[in-house]
Amino acid sequence: KKMMLSYRSKLLLNFTLLFAAFTLLLVGFQYNRERQYRRELLEARLLSYADLVAGDIETNGLNSTTAVEELKKVKLLLPKELRLTVIGKNGTVIYESDGMMPHEMGNHHDRPEVRLALNENEGSDIRASVTEGKEFFYFAKAYGSLIVRVALPYDDEVRNFMKADNVFLWFALMLFPIVLVLLIYISDHFGKAIAQLRLFISSADRGLVDYEQLKFPHSELGDVAATLTLKYRQLDESNRQIALERERLLRHFLYSEAGIAIFSPDRQKIFANPKFTQYANTILDRPTADLNALWSNDRFQPVCEFLEQNVNGGSPVQEAPLFRYTIQAGSSCFAVQVLIYSDQSFELSLTDITQAEQTKKLKQQMSNNITHELRTPVSSIRGYLETIMECAGLNEQRKNDFLRKAHAQAVRLTDLIRDVALITKAEEAPEALPLETIDVSRMVEDIADELRGGMEQAGMEFQQLIQPGTTLTGNYSLVYAIFRNLMENSIRYAGQGTKMCAELYNEDKDFLYFSFRDTGCGVPEEHLPRLFERFYRVTEGRTRDCGGTGLGLSIVRNAVLCHSGEISVRNRKGGGLEILFCLKKTHKNGLRN
Numbered sequence: 087k088k089m090m091l092s093y094r095s096k097l098l099l100n101f102t103l104l105f106a107a108f109t110l111l112l113v114g115f116q117y118n119r120e121r122q123y124r125r126e127l128l129e130a131r132l133l134s135y136a137d138l139v140a141g142d143i144e145t146n147g148l149n150s151t152t153a154v155e156e157l158k159k160v161k162l163l164l165p166k167e168l169r170l171t172v173i174g175k176n177g178t179v180i181y182e183s184d185g186m187m188p189h190e191m192g193n194h195h196d197r198p199e200v201r202l203a204l205n206e207n208e209g210s211d212i213r214a215s216v217t218e219g220k221e222f223f224y225f226a227k228a229y230g231s232l233i234v235r236v237a238l239p240y241d242d243e244v245r246n247f248m249k250a251d252n253v254f255l256w257f258a259l260m261l262f263p264i265v266l267v268l269l270i271y272i273s274d275h276f277g278k279a280i281a282q283l284r285l286f287i288s289s290a291d292r293g294l295v296d297y298e299q300l301k302f303p304h305s306e307l308g309d310v311a312a313t314l315t316l317k318y319r320q321l322d323e324s325n326r327q328i329a330l331e332r333e334r335l336l337r338h339f340l341y342s343e344a345g346i347a348i349f350s351p352d353r354q355k356i357f358a359n360p361k362f363t364q365y366a367n368t369i370l371d372r373p374t375a376d377l378n379a380l381w382s383n384d385r386f387q388p389v390c391e392f393l394e395q396n397v398n399g400g401s402p403v404q405e406a407p408l409f410r411y412t413i414q415a416g417s418s419c420f421a422v423q424v425l426i427y428s429d430q431s432f433e434l435s436l437t438d439i440t441q442a443e444q445t446k447k448l449k450q451q452m453s454n455n456i457t458h459e460l461r462t463p464v465s466s467i468r469g470y471l472e473t474i475m476e477c478a479g480l481n482e483q484r485k486n487d488f489l490r491k492a493h494a495q496a497v498r499l500t501d502l503i504r505d506v507a508l509i510t511k512a513e514e515a516p517e518a519l520p521l522e523t524i525d526v527s528r529m530v531e532d533i534a535d536e537l538r539g540g541m542e543q544a545g546m547e548f549q550q551l552i553q554p555g556t557t558l559t560g561n562y563s564l565v566y567a568i569f570r571n572l573m574e575n576s577i578r579y580a581g582q583g584t585k586m587c588a589e590l591y592n593e594d595k596d597f598l599y600f601s602f603r604d605t606g607c608g609v610p611e612e613h614l615p616r617l618f619e620r621f622y623r624v625t626e627g628r629t630r631d632c633g634g635t636g637l638g639l640s641i642v643r644n645a646v647l648c649h650s651g652e653i654s655v656r657n658r659k660g661g662g663l664e665i666l667f668c669l670k671k672t673h674k675n676g677l678r679n
Contacts, residue, residue, distance in 0.1 A: 101269045109258050117255070124248045128238075129210050132225035135164050135236045139172070140229040148172065148180055148232075157181065169222065169237040173200060180232070184218075191217060194235075199226040203233050212240055345436035351397050353381055356431065365436040369415040380434075385413045389424050389434065397430045412439070467492045519561040519648075521673055526565070526598070527552045530588050533570050540577045544584075548573070551589035558598055558671045564645035565669070571638035572602045572665060580606030580662065597651065598671060603664035608657040617655055618643040642667075649673070 142160045146153040161170055161183050170183035177195025179188040194200050202209020203226040210225045221240035226233050238244055336357075339346045345362030349355055355377045367373040369385055380386045392409040409424040421437040470492040474485055527550070534541075534548050541548055558565070569588065576586040584605045592599035609617060618639050646653045646667045653667035 102266060105262070105265055105269070109262060113255055113258050121248060125210075128223065128244070128248065129225055132210075132223075132236045132238070133208070133227060135168060135170075136225065136227045136234040138163070139170060139234050139236070140227070140232075143172065143229070143232065143234070154181065158183075164236075165238070167239055169239075171235040171237070173226075173233040173235060175204065175228075175231050175233065186217065197224070197226075197235075199224040199235060200233060202226070203228045203235075343437070347377065347434050349432055349434060351430040351432075353378070353393070362434075362436055365420060365438060368418055369413055369420065369436075385415070386422075389422065392424055393426075393432065396426050397432065467496060519564065521559055522562055523557055523559055524562055524565050526556045526558060526590075527554045529562075529566060530569050533566070533573060537570075537573055537577060540574075544577050544580075545582045546577060546580065547585045549585065549587040551587060551591075552600075553590060556590055556593075556598065558649075558669055559673050560649050560669065561645075564648055568642050568645045568667075569602075571642050575638055576602075576604040576606065576663075580604040584662070596671060597668045599666070599668045601664060601666055603658060603662055605658075605660070605662040608661060608663050609655075611657065614655055614657070618653070 139157070139160055142157055143153075146156045148154065148157070157172075161168075164170070168183075170181070171179060171191075171194070172181035173179055173194050177193040177197075177200065179191035179194055182188060182191055195204075198211040198213070199209045202211075208225070208227040210223070212221065212223050214221050215237075222237040223240050223244055224235060224237045226235040339357065339359045342359060342361065345359060345365040347355060347358035347362045347366075358377060363375075363377070366377060366380060370379055370383055372379075381390055388411055389409070392407075396407045407424075407426045411422050413420045413422055417440070418438065419440045421439045423433075423435045423437075425433045425435075427433070470488040474480065474488055480488075530550055530552055534550065572588075573586065576584075580586060586602070586604040589601045589603075590598060591601050642665075643653055646669065650670035650673070651668040653665065655663065655665050658664045
């Protein structure tokens with residue numbers, strides 16, 4: 087029959103082994119600490135000798151007979167058995183107190199204490215001397231371009247000095263039986279059920295309960311303890327789930343694009359993510375860390391009124407009441423949402439909808455502009471055709487003249503639809519546009535050939551300063567639209583007998599930098615900031631008179647932005663307009679990457 091140790095015996099044995107191991111570790115630690123302390127005392131003593139020698143060397147140097155004699159006098163002040171060596175940073179011995187010639191000493195760069203002095207400013211080592219064959223305690227320290235090394239013979243006196251005292255060991259051995267008696271006394275006063283229950287409570291406090299290993303004896307106390315641990319386990323699991331959900335919720339709040347804050351029923355802040363603090367201070371008149379300033383600000387009065395109706399004496403909360411409105415703060419616009427919880431605490435969220443509002447306004451403006459721009463060619467086409475149909479007496483020349491004018495308006499209408507489609511794609515789905523390798527130099531040459539007739543009619547010259555073989559990865563239609571629209575713009579507005587030039591003026595590992603310029607009359611400075619706006623005209627009727635759609639430069643700007651570039655415009659000092667822009671060379675996963 088297998089013999090089982092009693093709980094008392096196990097407890098006593100475990101405590102005894104634990105205390106013995108602890109005692110051994112403590113004695114070992116103290117013993118090593120004492121030895122280290124004595125070694126540091128010896129090193130401190132040798133350091134003072136080294137500092138004395140270094141001070142003399144700093145005063146007198148080592149390059150003269152007088153300096154060496156002074157160093158010998160200093161050596162007389164040191165212990166007789168002390169050995170002194172001065173070494174250069176390259177390991178060459180400069181001075182040796184034992185009378186040996188420095189060139190006979192060999193290079194000391196590989197000596198352990200010298201290496202430590204070079205790397206850590208000072209170092210020590212116990213080893214046998216290569217030149218004398220007996221053990222020394224070496225200590226070396228770096229002083230500028232020199233290393234001063236001192237050494238004591240590692241004899242019995244030094245060995246005894248470095249030995250640790252045994253007082254602590256004797257103290258531990260005397261303490262051990264006393265503690266053993268105390269352990270025996272304590273183990274007699276604990277039963278297994280109580281010990282297990284205490285272990286459970288201790289583990290539960292730290293959240294480290296191992297329920298599978300927790301066993302209780304079959305007794306009344308053991309059954310009570312088992313029931314308690316079961317209930318605690320169920321509660322612990324519920325708390326873990328709650329903590330997990332709380333962590334998920336906090337992470338959602340912290341990394342949410344919206345500013346979210348939770349307030350108590352009396353409007354005291356419980357939690358606020360960084361976005362909420364940032365947005366709130368954008369709305370408030372003065373930046374503050376105290377969110378209580380919200381409730382005295384006029385822009386948040388609708389929130390206060392809503393809370394007064396639903397919290398603290400207001401109407402009872404049947405469902406979670408929700409309230410939304412918007413706040414305009416300078417150039418920013420925020421959507422405000424208030425949600426009241428069942429305990430009458432509430433959530434206040436701020437969402438920056440500035441960009442969405444601007445986009446909405448731009449789309450409305452663009453729709454109005456497109457409608458306005460479409461009305462003119464459509465009305466013209468209808469008027470010409472109705473005139474032809476209703477006036478039977480028109481001669482053929484007049485009819486052909488009206489048909490040519492209607493055709494010109496139809497071409498303008500087609501160009502307008504094309505440009506609108508192109509600018510819509512560039513804004514809404516640039517990542518869906520196909521990519522390919524584009525030879526920019528060849529593309530510009532092709533566009534110049536296509537527009538040769540217009541340039542000859544305007545008496546313009548075109549100069550291309552883009553090196554052959556200049557390539558980038560992008561959308562062909564958009565890059566083509568950039569250079570085509572810029573050249574058409576110059577042909578229309580630069581004036582008769584002018585010149586235009588496309589130049590690659592810089593290139594780095596990521597971008598190509600272009601300049602497109604002409605020698606025309608330029609644009610008045612007050613119009614430059616709005617030159618890339620859709621349908622913007624420097625003078626009313628200019629676009630229609632010259633045959634453009636009013637979207638050319640807007641397409642150029644969007645195409646440049648799609649290729650991760652930047653664009654600017656300025657009047658040249660010598661006359662004319664210059665547009666500077668850059669295009670990213672490589673797009674791997676779609677535009678704007």
